[in-house]
Amino acid sequence: MEINDFTINSIKSEYKKGNLTPKELLDYVFKGIKLYDSKINSFITLTEEYAYKAIESLKLDEIDLKPLWGIPVAIKDNMCFRGFKTTCSSKILENFIPIYTATAVQRLIDAGAIIVGKTNLDEFAMGSSTENSAFFTTSNPWDLERVPGGSSGGSASAVAARFVPLATGSDTGGSIRQPASFCGVVGFKPTYGTVSRYGLVAFASSLDQIGPFGTKVKDVELAFSVMSGKDDMDSTSHPYQFTSVNRNIKEYKVGVIKELYEAEGFDIEVLNSLNNVIKILKSEGLKVDVCSLPHLKYSLPVYYLVATSEASSNLARFDGVRYGLRVEGKDIIETFSKTRGQGFGSEVKRRIMLGTYALSSGYYDAYYLKASKVRTLIVNDFEKAFREYDFLICPTSPTTAFKKGDKTSDPLSMYLSDIATIPVNLAGLPGISIPSGCDNKGLPIGLQIIGRPFNDSEVLNFADQLESIINFEARPQLGGI
């Protein structure tokens, strides 16, 4: 069996023509994972037995009713899937088995998707390289010496390696878009509130958002249409209803974010790729200008106060009593501290300490409150820019995939990898990363497209058309199955 184009549409059309069955596709998927995942390490858990059982309930006459009928999907291991381990790549949850399924995951299942496994991440989604996983580091399928990005590096690499056509991620400061960029795939962070967070292990609740990875924008759109919408189990979920948009790309006005275009620290080849996109858009007749969002330069400090404050509160529940690991001490205080001391890795501890400090009395006003106020200035900058432009564009990340170990001893340089994605979370906006080319090492470069809140369909429509024009065909070579 030859599977050339690993898109949902082509898989479904092969199913309909009778050229492929869900069983054959699962055989192909698990064979690929078994052959190559020992090199890449995308998966923490495989749900093979479940998957083969799940396809038994697929009825061919429902294929047009279920958008993801027979589509294998990988789930980031910070989303609950009942009966299977949800580790968050942390020792503290190493053996945690949830008793319920996350709404976004359930909606994929209800649409016919087949869960094939849970993917690796930076512990509790804190990191940009997947090197903070307590279990193992994932490799980038384009170059095994390099990181796949993070924190959803397992999902991004699984799609890049063509293990699966679709995967889920969560994005607090770039965790879907940055690994998508490093792995040469499409990653979409929807508007905050459009996808329920119920069953997603919380990192920073005002920033976390679930979204999909795919090889093409249309696949990501389909997954988003299935996952999005009101959920009574998440009070921050919005009564959003997906409707697809079909507007000609020429009608849009695009702003290039000055602070992420003329900024230091961006590789010349990454900027050249952006320049190339600008040229393409102009030659298509679009209006493209450089526009300034002056408060964006505060995004990183604001994020590392807001996100860590929320994390210090969210992660307080892991105490050896309610969930996961318990290391016995002579009294309850010692049990707490031994459990947390041994259960959390160093990046998680760093963030809990920073957040606890920022929230503590006497410092709250100077740090958390101030950061919240500056966050509003960033939101206002975006609002103003969107009065003029339909979309804002910039590189997804300042560099292409870096080598393993390059940034592990310097947290600040790791944090800078998210300089272009973090502002989008602070403002709750939809943002997508699509491949825009390769650098001279043959590594993929990502372009980020940012839209107005709840204009997710417009972002996807624009990205889809731009993707066709760019026509990025390169893919990592792992060898055949």
Ligand SMILES: NC(=O)C[C@H](N)C(=O)O
């Ligand atoms: N969770 C994310 O979106 C990842 C971001 N790099 C962080 O470490 O916070």
